[in-house]
Amino acid sequence: MSQDVLVVAEHGQGKFDDITFEMLGAGKALAAQTGGACVVALIGGSDLASQLGAADKVVTVDGEGLENFNPESHSAALAAIVESTSPRVVMIGYTSMGMDLASALSVKADMALAASCLEVQAGDTVTAVSQLYGGKLNVKTDLGAGPCVVSMLAGSSPADAGKGDGAPATETVAAPATDGKVRFVRLIEPEAGDVDITAQDILVAIGRGIGTKDDIEVAEELAEELDAAIAASRPIVDSGWLPKNRQVGKSGVKVTPKVYIALGISGAPEHIEGMKGAATIIAINTDKNAPIFNVAHYGMVEDLFDVCEELTEELQDR
Amino acid sequence: MNTVVLLKRVPDLVEDLEVDSSGTALDSEHLKLTLNEFDDHALEQALLLKEGGGGEVTAVALDSEDVDKMLFTALAKGADRALKITGTGAVNGTSELAEVFAQALGSVNYDLVLTGVQASDDIDGQLAPTVAAKLSVPCIEVITGVEAGDGSVTVHKEYAGGVLAEFEMTLPGVLGIQAAAQSPRYAPVSKVRQIQDSATLDEVAGAGGDNGKFSIVVMTPPETGEGAQMLESVEELIAVLDSKGVI
Numbered sequence: 001m002s003q004d005v006l007v008v009a010e011h012g013q014g015k016f017d018d019i020t021f022e023m024l025g026a027g028k029a030l031a032a033q034t035g036g037a038c039v040v041a042l043i044g045g046s047d048l049a050s051q052l053g054a055a056d057k058v059v060t061v062d063g064e065g066l067e068n069f070n071p072e073s074h075s076a077a078l079a080a081i082v083e084s085t086s087p088r089v090v091m092i093g094y095t096s097m098g099m100d101l102a103s104a105l106s107v108k109a110d111m112a113l114a115a116s117c118l119e120v121q122a123g124d125t126v127t128a129v130s131q132l133y134g135g136k137l138n139v140k141t142d143l144g145a146g147p148c149v150v151s152m153l154a155g156s157s158p159a160d161a162g163k164g165d166g167a168p169a170t171e172t173v174a175a176p177a178t179d180g181k182v183r184f185v186r187l188i189e190p191e192a193g194d195v196d197i198t199a200q201d202i203l204v205a206i207g208r209g210i211g212t213k214d215d216i217e218v219a220e221e222l223a224e225e226l227d228a229a230i231a232a233s234r235p236i237v238d239s240g241w242l243p244k245n246r247q248v249g250k251s252g253v254k255v256t257p258k259v260y261i262a263l264g265i266s267g268a269p270e271h272i273e274g275m276k277g278a279a280t281i282i283a284i285n286t287d288k289n290a291p292i293f294n295v296a297h298y299g300m301v302e303d304l305f306d307v308c309e310e311l312t313e314e315l316q317d318r
Numbered sequence: 319m320n321t322v323v324l325l326k327r328v329p330d331l332v333e334d335l336e337v338d339s340s341g342t343a344l345d346s347e348h349l350k351l352t353l354n355e356f357d358d359h360a361l362e363q364a365l366l367l368k369e370g371g372g373g374e375v376t377a378v379a380l381d382s383e384d385v386d387k388m389l390f391t392a393l394a395k396g397a398d399r400a401l402k403i404t405g406t407g408a409v410n411g412t413s414e415l416a417e418v419f420a421q422a423l424g425s426v427n428y429d430l431v432l433t434g435v436q437a438s439d440d441i442d443g444q445l446a447p448t449v450a451a452k453l454s455v456p457c458i459e460v461i462t463g464v465e466a467g468d469g470s471v472t473v474h475k476e477y478a479g480g481v482l483a484e485f486e487m488t489l490p491g492v493l494g495i496q497a498a499a500q501s502p503r504y505a506p507v508s509k510v511r512q513i514q515d516s517a518t519l520d521e522v523a524g525a526g527g528d529n530g531k532f533s534i535v536v537m538t539p540p541e542t543g544e545g546a547q548m549l550e551s552v553e554e555l556i557a558v559l560d561s562k563g564v565i
């Protein structure tokens with residue numbers, strides 16, 4: 001085992017996702033603790049290597065079937081990079097792609113794993129802090145001396161620390177053969193909707209606390225008074241109560257309005273990922289311990305219906 | 319197509335979670351467990367596949383408090399068989415749990431294994447890809463659509479921004495379900511009771527599950543930084559909106 005930190009780059013449609021630079025920044029800080037190098041694993045898209053100036057080294061695997069993410073072939077490619085570089089810590093995004101890679105690597109390479117991590121430290125052993133229980137508890141784990149895998153939450157470190165204009169050495173590992181049991185077919189872009197919630201000044205966002213589809217009306221009336229658009233957490237969209245283009249979060253969109261009013265949203269990490277950049281966050285929730293109050297600037301422990309109705313009436317009277 | 323659904327009970331996040339005096343575990347006295355919501359979606363997706371193209375659905379869970387009721391509920395919703403894995407004692411984390419499930423699946427005839435994309439207590443990773451790696455079968459996580467084919471499934475995997483990737487996967491294999499094609503169905507209490515009186519749960523002795531590679535140092539509520547400024551009335555809320563220049 002070396003003392004290196006291996007950061008698994010994530011990219012799609014010809015560009016890196018923010019998580020790549022966030023992990024590169026965090027990976028450099030961790031490598032300073034281990035005394036090793038910060039190496040990036042770049043699977044497919046080796047032409048993007050020049051954007052990884054902050055890395056000490058880039059190891060690429062390219063070849064047929066790696067142009068688009070494929071859980072099977074990308075897992076095999078990552079295993080080959082891990083075998084050739086023998087890192088102490090492998091950093092993978094806690095993202096849709098990373099969820100396929102991290103657990104598989106941990107089993108196949110017999111490495112300890114901590115998921116949903118906010119931070120990682122290395123001394124004699126590697127420790128990680130995972131954000132779990134819907135954001136209600138942080139769990140610090142000891143992963144032993146290494147080698148180990150950590151999957152990092154999006155937004156847990158600043159992306160700027162992972163940007164730089166060096167020219168890291170590049171190494172290539174041959175693409176391993178796979179059984180071809182998983183085959184990429186196509187990408188499907190979401191349909192453009194009636195409203196672009198990323199372009200709004202004010203969003204009234206509803207969560208499962210709204211209870212029923214019919215009750216969305218209460219939030220809509222408030223939104224109308226405020227000249228705001230309606231956004232939502234994932235369960236509202238999964239229930240088919242609002243279209244997908246209204247979903248804020250990890251698998252929805254990132255929004256940065258002037259004011260974000262969260263009604264009956266608990267504040268799961270996957271939701272917070274999409275709205276923590278709002279200038280002012282106001283949360284209304286009946287649970288005083290709801291994690292949403294940890295990111296909100298203003299909070300009210302109240303029934304959302306009482307607040308909505310009173311606020312709408314007051315605004316109408318103005 | 320025969321589908322197995324792996325069901326897991328997790329702490330109910332609606333309740334307050336208390337850490338016990340060791341600082342490394344949840345206080346079991348105050349703990350209320352509930353079915354992982356994404357596993358409920360996995361069960362729904364399995365039932366939809368059965369209704370669309372036949373085959374059997376088997377619900378599998380580890381023995382724990384109230385697990386019988388959860389498994390009878392799965393039968394009441396339309397699962398054909400429920401399998402309870404007994405005698406494992408405390409299972410620590412996803413890797414150990416996956417080992418137990420993988421061993422139990424040795425006695426089950428399946429084409430497809432479905433489980434939730436994640437659980438709120440997944441310290442060491444997700445169940446679907448961990449079980450798949452232990453079974454040496456393919457897996458895809460974050461699935462929002464499944465269509466049965468001949469010896470394969472065609473699925474939609476969700477990325478950020480609502481972008482979907484379509485894949486074909488040769489069976490047998492595992493999928494981590496984010497959302498079923500429709501909201502999970504509801505089983506009326508009367509029907510669950512009726513099933514409880516007429517059906518039986520199959521049991522298999524658990525094996526494996528001592529291969530955990532991490533230890534918990536401490537569990538703490540997140541640091542809140544400044545925290546939210548709490549408002550006591552709608553007047554105060556209006557004053558905030560006013561000060562931000564949005565009304």
Ligand SMILES: Cc1cc2nc3c(=O)[nH]c(=O)nc-3n(C[C@H](O)[C@H](O)[C@H](O)COP(=O)(O)OP(=O)(O)OC[C@H]3O[C@@H](n4cnc5c(N)ncnc54)[C@H](O)[C@@H]3O)c2cc1C
Binds near residue numbers: 206
């Ligand atoms: C891979 C992946 C991607 C995901 N992507 C997203 C995403 O993009 N966006 C997203 O939002 N989620 C996403 N999720 C889901 C996420 O984990 C949570 O399940 C979801 O955010 C919870 O939504 P919620 O807060 O509306 O519901 P809940 O967590 O059920 O919270 C409801 C809240 O309403 C409160 N409440 C109830 N009644 C009232 C009332 N009358 N008045 C006031 N408050 C009330 C409750 O106290 C509770 O806090 C994703 C999950 C996964 C695994």
